[in-house]
Amino acid sequence: MHILDDPCLSPRVATLLARARRGHQMPTDRIRALARAETSDGVEAAVPPEAVESMIRFEERYGGLWYPLLGSNGMEHGLDGEATVCLTIDGWTFPGIHDGDQTWRVDVLPGERTAMTLAGRPRIINSSILQRLENHAQLSQVRDWPHMTFAVATEPGQEPTLAEAGLPALDVEATGPADRWWVGGGTAIQLKLHKWWGEEDIWFARCFMERAENLATTFDVVRHAVTDGVCRNADWCGLCTHFRQPAQACLPNAATQSSCPRTSSPHR
Structure with a gap:
């Protein structure tokens, strides 16, 4: 079928x-x-x-x-x-x-x-291809929510480890080798593999919230939850396709977002 x-x-x-x-x-x-x-x-x-x-x-x-x-x-x-x-x-x-x-x-x-x-x-x-579809479907649901991003560097072939206490439940259907999702209660956290062909692997951790009020707090919780990997700032949002200051929230639905310049991604 x-x-x-x-x-x-x-x-x-x-x-x-x-x-x-x-x-x-x-x-x-x-x-x-x-x-x-x-x-x-x-x-x-x-x-x-x-x-x-x-x-x-x-x-x-x-x-x-x-x-x-x-x-x-x-x-x-x-x-x-x-x-x-x-x-x-x-x-x-x-x-x-x-x-x-x-x-x-x-x-x-x-x-x-x-x-x-x-x-x-x-x-x-x-x-699996179904897991790929579930991953894309989850991202599609939250991509326009307020979000913040940071990077995590690991040894080649290694995945970051997050202490899951305080995080939403793991979304098993959407989670695969290059994407992990924790979803619940108006919060979604994505850990996505971005680069794997250099001296280290680079993952992006994205924190989405349906409401922006507690986004910074959630961002800090997720950043402190990383126990195997080196956290780094990320100045580019691949979802909104613009540069922003490290730890700055992207507010796709806010009126102020229209003033953010959009440009081509410097990454793949």
Whole structure:
């Protein structure tokens, strides 16, 4: 069943996909006819049947799906006329998603995990495509709430640790290898992997509140909750696409926000 025909989606994913559209889907017989495989160094290999079936299941479920998240470039899903799998350390993968906001390819791994490769460094970013949708749906719900951001640096491949006492409940459905969410009571906290190809990994911690009155207090609680990682100031908001002073709140719905200059992101 295609994702847009599924009546059992969570309410927030259904809301996210209410803005979606469906494009062309690659027919199953076409996938089988074009299926090819190669090793990580580009050498032609025998096509594993399980990889072909994985591409078919993906196309039947997500082929042609497009939805917007942060910008006008949407999240595009589908094989797009290709049916090539590549052998990696994580198994047979294929390019199935184009992340419009990051303008980069997302590969689909066994079990519908996803990975992104930047600067030659692959990283698993979603535990499943459904988790990816739940993550995007949660961000879509709160992106216009007042929010504050700081950065956390860790050793390569390591995740920051937060003491969860005093935080809302962990949102298990939206949480994956590159995003963690704590949500409840008009508060949402996101820990998002931003960079993983240098001498250290950089994560962004975003604190959202439906009402701005207690945002600074929540920001301090989250910052002090970091127990494994080095907290740093962040002067750029990727959601509002503008610079601001460290520890300055972004108030997207406030009239004063219109005076904030918007510019292109200096990051990926």
